Amino acid sequence: MCPMAGPGWTLLLLLLPLPLGSLAGYRLQKKQVILSHKVIGEPCRSHQECQSNCCTTNSLDPHTLCTPKTIFLQCLPWKKPNGYRCSDNSECQSSCCVRDSKSPQEFCTSQTVFLQCVPWRKPNGDFCSSHRECSSQCCIQLREDSPFRCVPRTGILAQCLPL
Incomplete structure (x- = not known):
């Protein structure tokens, strides 16, 4: 058995065929x-x-x-941060592109704690045709001959009641 045939020498032999220039180029x-x-x-x-x-x-x-x-x-x-104009949810960092006013333009907005996009809804006093359109989720006629309007929920159980 040759005393120089240890693992250290084998490693040295593997490195010898490499020219020194290629090592410098690698560094x-x-x-x-x-x-x-x-x-x-x-x-x-x-x-x-x-x-x-x-x-x-x-x-x-x-x-x-x-x-x-x-x-x-x-x-x-x-992706666009909140507040920038958008036309699709995929354009926004929050994945929420919704209307935030009466204008038809949509903007990137944040998500709820439950990761849902909150659509813009009409404020109290605006004309409406369904409960879904109102931020109060309450669209009623104040009188028989008046148009439907968004009104705040009232009462102990927060119901849609006329004022």
Whole structure:
């Protein structure tokens, strides 16, 4: 048995065929990768610049930003924060795109504790045709000849009763 045939020598023999220049190139390349990694939210041009390997377009302006990956290792698209105009739930960070006034325009809004989108409803005094339209969930005629209006719920059991 040769005294130099231990595991340390085997490892040394595996490294010998590599030219020294390739090791130096590996170190240089590794430093460049580490220096170019950007954190979430920083501007980027390609996926490789980001620590997350995700560089996606910001829909409000033409810039691209580093974004996180999902648990399934997919890049998350940028989504609009609350208050921005939207036309679909998928455009919003909260996944809630609803009307917030009498205008037909919709905006990104927050979700409830139960992860539901709360639709905008008419305030008390506005004309209505169903209970669902009113924030009080109460749409009634105040008199037989008057139009239906949103009114606050009244009484001990908070019922829809005329004022």
